Amino acid sequence: MAEPLRIGLAGLGTVGTGVVRLLETNHDLIAARAGRELKIVAVSARDRNRDRGIDLSGFAWEDDMANLAARGDVDVVVELVGGSDGPALELARKTLARGKALVTANKAMIAHHGLELAEAAEERDVALKFEAAVAGGIPVVKGLREGTSANALERIYGILNGTCNYILSTMEDTGADFAEVLADAQRLGYAEADPTFDIEGVDAAHKLAILAAIGFGARIDFEAVRATGITSVGAADIAQADALGYVIRLIAMADVEPGENGTPTLLQRVRPCLVSKEHPLSGVDGPTNAVVAEGNFSGRLLFQGAGAGEGPTASAVVADLIDIARDEVGAPFSIPVAQLKAMPPTESGHRIESTYIRFTVADRPGVLAEITAAMRDAGVSIESLIQKGRAEGGGDVLVAMVTHEGPERSVRAALELLDGSESLTAQPLVLPILRD
Numbered sequence: 193m194a195e196p197l198r199i200g201l202a203g204l205g206t207v208g209t210g211v212v213r214l215l216e217t218n219h220d221l222i223a224a225r226a227g228r229e230l231k232i233v234a235v236s237a238r239d240r241n242r243d244r245g246i247d248l249s250g251f252a253w254e255d256d257m258a259n260l261a262a263r264g265d266v267d268v269v270v271e272l273v274g275g276s277d278g279p280a281l282e283l284a285r286k287t288l289a290r291g292k293a294l295v296t297a298n299k300a301m302i303a304h305h306g307l308e309l310a311e312a313a314e315e316r317d318v319a320l321k322f323e324a325a326v327a328g329g330i331p332v333v334k335g336l337r338e339g340t341s342a343n344a345l346e347r348i349y350g351i352l353n354g355t356c357n358y359i360l361s362t363m364e365d366t367g368a369d370f371a372e373v374l375a376d377a378q379r380l381g382y383a384e385a386d387p388t389f390d391i392e393g394v395d396a397a398h399k400l401a402i403l404a405a406i407g408f409g410a411r412i413d414f415e416a417v418r419a420t421g422i423t424s425v426g427a428a429d430i431a432q433a434d435a436l437g438y439v440i441r442l443i444a445m446a447d448v449e450p451g452e453n454g455t456p457t458l459l460q461r462v463r464p465c466l467v468s469k470e471h472p473l474s475g476v477d478g479p480t481n482a483v484v485a486e487g488n489f490s491g492r493l494l495f496q497g498a499g500a501g502e503g504p505t506a507s508a509v510v511a512d513l514i515d516i517a518r519d520e521v522g523a524p525f526s527i528p529v530a531q532l533k534a535m536p537p538t539e540s541g542h543r544i545e546s547t548y549i550r551f552t553v554a555d556r557p558g559v560l561a562e563i564t565a566a567m568r569d570a571g572v573s574i575e576s577l578i579q580k581g582r583a584e585g586g587g588d589v590l591v592a593m594v595t596h597e598g599p600e601r602s603v604r605a606a607l608e609l610l611d612g613s614e615s616l617t618a619q620p621l622v623l624p625i626l627r628d
């Protein structure tokens with residue numbers, strides 16, 4: 193058997209300890225598949241004395257994780273620390289600059305600095321791999337880089353944040369409101385103490401930017417992702433959606449659309465959407481992730497599984513290490529950075545979609561007429577309208593409607609006409625309906 197692949201491991205938290213356990217538990221099977229042993233030689237974390245429930249006595253310790261890149265006995269560095277910049281980025285740059293391979297689960301770093309790091313890796317012909325950065329244990333990066341590589345992809349979309357999915361599907365099951373379910377999710381460990389990145393859609397946006405770059409051969413452009421989180425979705429919306437035959441899920445979507453003069457543009461959106469109960473994503477509950485990729489020859493593919501957690505994420509990290517042990521390098525984004533297309537973002541408003549709109553209105557005559565007139569004047573055609581119940585806190589009334597398909601900007605124009613109306617007692621909530 194060839195010489196072992198020698199690993200320097202930075203970060204011994206949830207994922208890092210998972211990697212240590214997995215390499216130990218499946219040692220022989222991994223060596224057989226990789227064609228050589230995968231051996232951790234040195235590790236780093238902040239606190240050397242913390243009990244992590246694993247035996248670290250066989251590994252050298254580095255107080256400064258950047259030193260892992262410089263060690264002569266390390267072939268590949270695994271970065272499992274996190275953060276888009278700071279020590280993780282410094283380690284990544286040093287590792288690649290020394291011509292060593294890098295494996296990371298750090299979606300924020302890849303979303304922000306992926307092109308720079310991929311260029312550095314390509315320059316030295318070393319691997320940069322980040323399967324665990326998107327959808328935890330689901331091999332979706334590999335799926336898009338390899339499995340669908342013969343296809344022109346038409347759309348990539350899915351559920352990329354387990355915390356939001358847990359919250360929305362629990363709201364659906366229990367009828368409880370957002371704040372209550374979030375507090376429970378924090379108690380159960382499904383949501384961080386500071387859940388902002390998750391519930392505001394930033395985490396899903398990081399992952400979407402990575403998938404869009406791979407799937408569409410585009411230069412990664414995180415700044416162009418328009419993200420809306422789930423904080424405005426109320427129990428009443430979930431109930432209305434249910435009555436109309438839908439569930440609500442936070443959907444990340446990338447799609448290529450022709451812009452002015454036919455140039456392709458890239459739409460990257462993270463938004464809560466109504467998903468028909470007939471659609472496979474409607475059954476994705478709890479912290480599960482799922483990604484749909486539609487190829488022009490493969491048809492619709494669905495990748496589904498655990499989007500986070502020690503075991504699934506470690507599984508993705510070690511799969512990358514096995515590729516490296518087999519000398520499978522490849523361009524990190526499937527196409528060399530120099531050939532990735534710079535695709536301008538799709539101008540908002542062009543997209544044709546059907547929309548759910550929830551109004552909170554004063555309980556008085558003439559309100560419905562005012563809303564429907566604004567819709568008519570903006571060219572929005574209403575498919576169904578429900579006026580039901582009182583808003584939370586009493587007093588006001590909820591009016592929910594679903595529009596026929598039409599340009600997104602028409603709905604926006606209708607809401608502008610209603611802006612400042614005394615009939616509306618809260619900001620309307622607009623959720624697109626996921627097209628089949």
Ligand SMILES: NC(=O)c1ccc[n+]([C@@H]2O[C@H](COP(=O)([O-])OP(=O)(O)OC[C@H]3O[C@@H](n4cnc5c(N)ncnc54)[C@H](OP(=O)(O)O)[C@@H]3O)[C@@H](O)[C@H]2O)c1
Nearest residue numbers: 203204205206207237238239272273274297298500501505
């Ligand atoms: N958790 C998941 O399910 C999951 C899923 C997919 C991707 N990821 C990604 O995987 C990465 C790691 O996540 P995690 O959940 O394992 O995080 P975590 O449990 O918070 O662990 C982070 C580790 O990094 C170490 N660390 C922090 N700052 C450091 C520094 N300056 N120098 C050396 N070590 C430092 C910490 O050391 P101490 O232990 O000594 O404090 C800890 O061991 C992140 O990029 C995350 O986005 C996580």
